[in-house]
Amino acid sequence: MVATRAYRGVPADERRELRRQALIETALDCLHTDGLAGVSVRSICARARLTPRYFYESFEDLDQLLVATIDAVVDEIAQSALAALAAVPDTFEVQARAAIDAGYGVVATDARKATAVLVAAAGHGPLRERRNKVITDYADLMIDHLSLLSSFGLAKRREARASALFLMGGAAEVIEAVLSGQLRMSRARLVDQLTAMWLGALGGMG
Amino acid sequence: MVATRAYRGVPADERRELRRQALIETALDCLHTDGLAGVSVRSICARARLTPRYFYESFEDLDQLLVATIDAVVDEIAQSALAALAAVPDTFEVQARAAIDAGYGVVATDARKATAVLVAAAGHGPLRERRNKVITDYADLMIDHLSLLSSFGLAKRREARASALFLMGGAAEVIEAVLSGQLRMSRARLVDQLTAMWLGALGGMG
């Protein structure tokens, strides 16, 4: 029995979408406070003040919700990075710095998103697959958008992929150390050093 | 009631140690086949043909077993890398290549160890803390052993730490992609490229 008519002024599909967003938002909360282990259909529903019925209305599975949650964060990062790229001249160093800074901005201003994308996504089966796919996508996007192949003598796309993965993984590790307080660096210095290492790593390939 | 005398020819403490090792070995199996979610006191005991009593004989907690498991793998990698370093001339490039190749050798020959240290350790609370500590230790070891500070003009130890984290995270990402089949590269090419990127990233810091 699927709802079709308006309720309290809002149409049915909009209500569904609101509930779906609430679940994703709550998943972000739960991931951040209780970790992957603290995420369950019941815990999320309780926190979102919804009943399990509405969970299964939007998601088949707990994994599906988690994947949707990660995807939401990842999309936000990608969009932010792409916007930054478009607003800046076409030098590799400048573009790299803009992309890094934009990506860092997203996770730095919302700790939940940082844990979701840097921590939770790493350990759990389906989430990890998703993560790997996303990282590979980012890598390809980097290769194309930053013209890695022509600029750095990376003859083969396979080498370029490996390079891009290296840059992503390295940046993620440093960013997580900074955000978790293990490494104290200002945003400016962090972005500077990451940019320098990106350039250096690519330059080392020639 | 703690056992004190021999049984079937083996003394009590040796039996305890054997059981402990069996549990760690089985944890490695479970992590690899069923992922973090498939690890429980019961599942591990069943697979190790031991009863829960013997689990609590050696470990207080499931987390304690997991940490011990990760530590075992990490120690093996460290030992292998250090041995390789000692057997090779003192050029940075040669030493880096030797360390990378040795570390890769451990995880490449036992897929269970790869998933344990690259995947499982990333997602779960206590395991992640452990992982972060270990990576930081490796980083410091790198800084000292490879003389990062003097060789690459990394004036401050903080910058050196960030660099070391970057190298570790990047290498882990690429290695995992290779081991999971997403990226096809020969061991020689992989080690070559990683070495080159390590050098480049550090060189980019001057």
Next chain:
DNA sequence: ATAGTGTGATAACGAGTGTTGTCAATATTG
């Protein structure tokens, strides 16, 4: 051989899991 120790199988406990269903209250429609 007899007493005592080590082992392995199994049960029990309360709690939490995913999932489906029921039922009264509330809002919308005719």
Next chain:
DNA sequence: CAATATTGACAACACTCGTTATCACACTAT
């Protein structure tokens, strides 16, 4: 107002979890 759709609270199902206890059997020691 009357009929119906939507919501929220809650129960029920079978299952697994961590943890502790029980009991018969295998082994060791005296």
